[in-house]
Amino acid sequence: GDSVTQMEGPVTLSEEAFLTINCTYTATGYPSLFWYVQYPGEGLQLLLKATKADDKGSNKGFEATYRKETTSFHLEKGSVQVSDSAVYFCALSDRERAGSYQLTFGKGTKLSVIP
Amino acid sequence: DSGVTQTPKHLITATGQRVTLRCSPRSGDLSVYWYQQSLDQGLQFLIQYYNGEERAKGNILERFSAQQFPDLHSELNLSSLELGDSALYFCASSPQGGGGAQEQYFGPGTRLTVT
Numbered sequence: 001g002d003s004v005t006q007m008e009g010p011v012t013l014s015e016e017a018f019l020t021i022n023c024t025y026t027a028t029g030y031p032s033l034f035w036y037v038q039y040p041g042e043g044l045q046l047l048l049k050a051t052k053a054d055d056k057g058s059n060k061g062f063e064a065t066y067r068k069e070t071t072s073f074h075l076e077k078g079s080v081q082v083s084d085s086a087v088y089f090c091a092l093s094d095r096e097r098a099g100s101y102q103l104t105f106g107k108g109t110k111l112s113v114i115p
Numbered sequence: 116d117s118g119v120t121q122t123p124k125h126l127i128t129a130t131g132q133r134v135t136l137r138c139s140p141r142s143g144d145l146s147v148y149w150y151q152q153s154l155d156q157g158l159q160f161l162i163q164y165y166n167g168e169e170r171a172k173g174n175i176l177e178r179f180s181a182q183q184f185p186d187l188h189s190e191l192n193l194s195s196l197e198l199g200d201s202a203l204y205f206c207a208s209s210p211q212g213g214g215g216a217q218e219q220y221f222g223p224g225t226r227l228t229v230t
């Protein structure tokens with residue numbers, strides 16, 4: 001079945017450092033890919049998405065490019081802020097296979113940014 | 116605020132008991148998804164309803180059931196509770212009216228503690 005693997009955390013960075021969180025996926029169809037963010041005590045919020053190969057999703061300075069050849073969707077940000085501290089989840093949706101837009105999530109990566 | 120509401124926020128109950136979690140989707144959204152977030156299993160899809168009908172099932176135990184009512188709110192029923200059912204339960208909604216990636220909007224979750 002479908003699966004998502006993302007780098008283990010926790011990740012601790014200094015403010016203004018460069019962020020990369022790796023995410024790779026396994027899917028039989030042509031999934032849509034997502035990054036969700038979960039701030040402490042809150043639900044998940046969609047950060048960005050990409051629906052086909054070579055699409056780049058971007059939001060709030062975060063970017064990720066859908067790479068079909070490497071089955072990857074790595075999250076990057078050029079300069080992190082303390083307010084970016086959260087747990088980040090990579091996810092896919094493979095409606096053709098599943099008949100539904102249900103999300104398959106990675107295990108999450110906790111990011112802590114220190115001043 | 117995603118527009119998805121969940122009640123209650125916290126629930127503490129004993130093993131063997133039954134509880135009901137409630138979710139109200141965003142106005143106009145026809146699809147409701149239920150997810151379970153636990154430390155050992157991560158975020159897992161449980162079940163989806165679309166306009167009152169079950170659309171997809173994931174890793175949902177037989178002791179768990181759900182339904183979606185004519186006003187589109189949904190309830191997740193958990194019975195014969197075990198310690199391992201302690202988790203955060205999220206509801207998400209999406210319009211699912213057309214093609215492409217269907218964003219899901221998550222509620223704040225219900226934290227269930229089974230003692």
